[in-house]
Amino acid sequence: MPLAKLFDYRLPDGMQAAIGDRVAVPFGARARIGIVVEHPEASDVDPARLKDIIAVRDDAPALPPQWLELMRFLSAYYHRPLGETMLAALPPRLRSTKALPRKATQQPAEADLRFAPPHEPTLRQTEAVAAITARLGSFAAFLLHGVTGSGKTEVYLQAIDAALQRGGQAMVLVPEISLTPQLEARFRKAYPGAPIALMHSALEDVPRTTAWLGAARGDTAIVLGTRLAVLAPLPRLALVVVDEEHDASFKQQEGLRYSARDAAVYRAKLANCPVVLGSATPSLETWQNWHAGRYERIELAERAAPGAELPVVRVVDLRAQPAPDGLSAPLAQAIQARLERGEQSLLFLNRRGYAPVLACEACGWAAGCERCTARMVLHAADRRLRCHHCGAEARIPRACPTCGNVDLRPMGRGTQRIEEILSARFPGARVVRVDRDSARKRADLARTLEAVRQGEADLLVGTQLLAKGHDFPGLTLVGVLNADTALLSTDYRAPERLFAVLAQVAGRAGRRDTRGEVIVQTRYPGHSLFSALVRHDFSGFAEAQLEERRAAGFPPFIFEAALRAEATRLEQTLDFLREATAAVGADPEVRVFDPVAHIITRRAGYERAQVLMQSRSRAALQAYLATLSAHLFDTAPRGVRWHLDVDPIEFD
Numbered sequence: 001m002p003l004a005k006l007f008d009y010r011l012p013d014g015m016q017a018a019i020g021d022r023v024a025v026p027f028g029a030r031a032r033i034g035i036v037v038e039h040p041e042a043s044d045v046d047p048a049r050l051k052d053i054i055a056v057r058d059d060a061p062a063l064p065p066q067w068l069e070l071m072r073f074l075s076a077y078y079h080r081p082l083g084e085t086m087l088a089a090l091p092p093r094l095r096s097t098k099a100l101p102r103k104a105t106q107q108p109a110e111a112d113l114r115f116a117p118p119h120e121p122t123l124r125q126t127e128a129v130a131a132i133t134a135r136l137g138s139f140a141a142f143l144l145h146g147v148t149g150s151g152k153t154e155v156y157l158q159a160i161d162a163a164l165q166r167g168g169q170a171m172v173l174v175p176e177i178s179l180t181p182q183l184e185a186r187f188r189k190a191y192p193g194a195p196i197a198l199m200h201s202a203l204e205d206v207p208r209t210t211a212w213l214g215a216a217r218g219d220t221a222i223v224l225g226t227r228l229a230v231l232a233p234l235p236r237l238a239l240v241v242v243d244e245e246h247d248a249s250f251k252q253q254e255g256l257r258y259s260a261r262d263a264a265v266y267r268a269k270l271a272n273c274p275v276v277l278g279s280a281t282p283s284l285e286t287w288q289n290w291h292a293g294r295y296e297r298i299e300l301a302e303r304a305a306p307g308a309e310l311p312v313v314r315v316v317d318l319r320a321q322p323a324p325d326g327l328s329a330p331l332a333q334a335i336q337a338r339l340e341r342g343e344q345s346l347l348f349l350n351r352r353g354y355a356p357v358l359a360c361e362a363c364g365w366a367a368g369c370e371r372c373t374a375r376m377v378l379h380a381a382d383r384r385l386r387c388h389h390c391g392a393e394a395r396i397p398r399a400c401p402t403c404g405n406v407d408l409r410p411m412g413r414g415t416q417r418i419e420e421i422l423s424a425r426f427p428g429a430r431v432v433r434v435d436r437d438s439a440r441k442r443a444d445l446a447r448t449l450e451a452v453r454q455g456e457a458d459l460l461v462g463t464q465l466l467a468k469g470h471d472f473p474g475l476t477l478v479g480v481l482n483a484d485t486a487l488l489s490t491d492y493r494a495p496e497r498l499f500a501v502l503a504q505v506a507g508r509a510g511r512r513d514t515r516g517e518v519i520v521q522t523r524y525p526g527h528s529l530f531s532a533l534v535r536h537d538f539s540g541f542a543e544a545q546l547e548e549r550r551a552a553g554f555p556p557f558i559f560e561a562a563l564r565a566e567a568t569r570l571e572q573t574l575d576f577l578r579e580a581t582a583a584v585g586a587d588p589e590v591r592v593f594d595p596v597a598h599i600i601t602r603r604a605g606y607e608r609a610q611v612l613m614q615s616r617s618r619a620a621l622q623a624y625l626a627t628l629s630a631h632l633f634d635t636a637p638r639g640v641r642w643h644l645d646v647d648p649i650e651f652d
Contacts (some may be wrong), residue, residue: 005081005083006037006082007025008040008045009023009025009034009050009051009052010047010050010052010053012052012053015053015056016056017053017056019036019037019038019065020035020036020063021035021036021056021057021062022034022035022056022060022063022094023053023054023056023057024053024054024055024056024057025051025054026052026054031054032097033057033087033094033096034083035083035086035087037068057099059099059100060094060100061213061216061233061235063216063233064233066233066237066267066271067233070231070263070266070267070270071085071086071089074256076622076626077646078257078258078644078646079646081633084255084256088255088256089228089231090212091208091209091212092205092209093205093206093208094209100209111194111195111219112192112193112194113164113165113191113193113194113221115157115161115190115191116189116190116191116192117158117161117190118189121154121155121158122151122304124150124300124302125154125155127298128144128155128298128300129155129159131296131298132155132159132162132239132274132298133158133162136239136274137166137238137272138272138273139271139272139273139274139275140274140275141265141268141277141289141294141296142276142277142295142296142297142298143279143286143296143298144276144278144279144298145280145297145299145538146278146279146299146300147300147302147303147310147507147536148310148504148506148507148511149303149304149305149308149310149471149507149511150280150301150302151300151303151304152243152278152300153186155276156241156276157186157190159239159241159274160172160239161191164194164221164222164238167238168236168238168239168273169215169218169220169221169222169223169235169237169238170222170223170237170238170239171222171223171229171237172187172222172223172224172241173226173227173229173230173241173242173243173250173260173261173264174224174225174226174244175226175227175243175244175247175249175250175468176226176247176465176468177200177226178465179244179468179470180198180224180225180226181445181446181449182449182471183224184196184198184224187224194222195219195220195221195222196222196223197210197212197214197215197222197225198211198224198225199212199224199225199226199228200228201226201228211223211232212232215232216232216233216234217235218234218235218236220234226249226260227249227250227251227252227258228260229260230260230264231263237267237268237273238271239273239274239276240264240271240274240275241278242260242261242275242277242278243278244278244468244504245277245278245279245282245283246279246282246283246286246500247468248650251647251649253650257644257646259647265277277295280504280507280538281499281503281504281538282538282542284496284542284545284546284549284555284556285556287542288546288556289556303511305512306513307512308512308513309515310510310536311478311506311507311509311510311515311516311517312515312517312518313506313518313533313534314330314517314518314519314520315522315525315530315534316330316519316520316521316522316525317523317525318521318522319523323521325421325425326349326417326418326421326481327481328519328521331479331519331521332425334477334517334519335426338458338476339429339458339459342474343475343476343477344452344455344459344460344472344476345458345459345460345475345476345477345478346459346461346462346466346472346477346478346479346508346509347418347422347459347460347462347479347481348462348467348478348479348480348505349418349461349462349481350463350464350482350501351412351414351415351463351482352377352388352414352415352416352435352463353377353378353379353388353414353415354379354380354416354417354420355380355410355411355412355413355414355417356375356378356411356412356414357378357412358378358385358396358408358409358411359408359410359411360400360402360409361407362403362405363402363405365400365401365402365403366411367394369387369389370392371387371390371392371605372389372390372392372600372602372603372604373600373602374387374388374389374600376392376394377414379416379437380410380416380417380420383395383396390603390604390605396408413481413482415433415435415461415463419461422459422461426459429458429459430457431458431459431461432448432451432452432459432461433460433461433462434449434452434461434462434463434465435461435462435463435465436463445465452472453473455474464501466505466508467501467505468504468505470508471508472508472511473512475509475510475511476509476510476514476515476517477509477517477518477519478506478518479518479519479521480502480505480506480520480521481521483498483502483530484522484523487524487527487529490599490651492549492554493649495545496545498529499529499533499538502520502533503533503536503538505518532544553614557616558614558615559614559615559618559621560614560621560647561612561613561621561644561647562644562645562648562651563577563613563628563644564598564608564609564610564611564642564645565577565608565609565610565640565641565642566606566607566609566640566641568605568639569607572607572640573607573608573609574595574597574609576636576637576640576642577595577610577611580611580628580631580632580636580642581595583631583635584628584631587620587623587624589616589620589624590613590615590620590621590624591613591615593611593612593613595609595610596609596610598610598651598652599652600652606641613625625644625646628644629644632644
């Protein structure tokens, strides 16, 4: 395996280093941290050139064989060097040659694993828990397909309790950092004395390292985190849970581009324990795995709260009911009715900022990013233009730079503009906006969400931050303002993602004894996606989508990878891709498409393009990628940045 390049070092007399130990070694002009992966009897390197290991680090547990096997799998499958894969999985402090402070290595007190169930489980939940716990101690993959509000978290908690009582550890993955505070609170309430570790990218180095050490030593009972948590070593792993398994954020988009969901399944197989993939709208890959008999499906078809029903979904035809300010008459009337009853409403628009475009109607100029082939988004609150792709900012011009017209107009609507419209349309209503601009700090978001739960808001305006995982008792109306953008996308995954996000945001309405209502504004009311949404028929929608994918030759019926590159000139990027694929040669089982520019071709000053590769055989594609990656690591020219994306989910 070319990417698993290993470096040989000599073990000095009297020093012991086991496989999985972290060691300090001389590398070039400085010392670096390495990981012992083999004890060969002899080396291909001249003994006179071998360097000695400087020291063995004993400030953290040795990395266990299962973890090393996971790293080998990720390195081979996603075609990244083994050393890079392993070190990237460690907290930054464990990559340093400096020893950890003694305080970090102290042992915690004995854990109290008593379970305080939040609710009495329903019959369906009890059956689901029984099915999962019956397989503890052996590998099994479960699809927990439960409608929004069906109590999937209760099933997780009950199953985890059974795993902990057997002396095991549990890993729970969630898609968004914003979901961890609420879920953490539920877990700590259910397990008031249990050691629970949080792992996500927003943690500072010290708490992240502390959480990793607790998991690696086996002191932590439950690891709760985002995708990076799947890389933590747990010596007694007994249950893996992936909540909202369909979510795209489980796919890492930088460095080692791994799928945390897929890694979690492989991790459970290595640990010989069950993995539970929970979702109201499973990914089509997971749905097909159930069809193929690789996963077992457990269905929770009803909401768990007594008297709670799925919301009524209504589709408003914007061709017959225009919405000049973003709100159609039926939606505005429904909002007014909720305000009069003291109930909450949520307006969903997955577009932050004030307006997506600032334009001149006189000459057609539109504010664009100088570093990207994308429009600058108008943010009216701080009077700035921002690029949501590279982060560039600019002042709002006083006049059109092309013709001098001072009457520049915002085109389209973002969450800031809808917030302004609602405040003017419903004076006196408490309007709260929740997006990445209003909640840049995790603590701010947690406070805002808790205030909403306490009834301190009448109207919510939000993006996908509000679409999943949140429970607002007073929320009975959801309005979807612009559901059509995804229907016009060239991405074959767009309908699947649109259905998922609409079903998730609809699930925020009426989670108690008052039935909720969802109003979806669209210019395509006859689309089959909206018909399935009205019926709450994910199964029918998924089956239709699978048939389309099968006929078109798209995943999950075919396997894909993309070679992506970027350089300062587009022609340089395209030439690199052509030469790379030509050097590898043709493979009758792998279809290699011509290089094409990305839809957003220029990003942060670099011109981007990609080559798509497809095969009906995963093994054939992997063999082709191994040859391609070995060639690229050996011959890639300077000035071109490239990466391989296996099982890609983004094509922008």
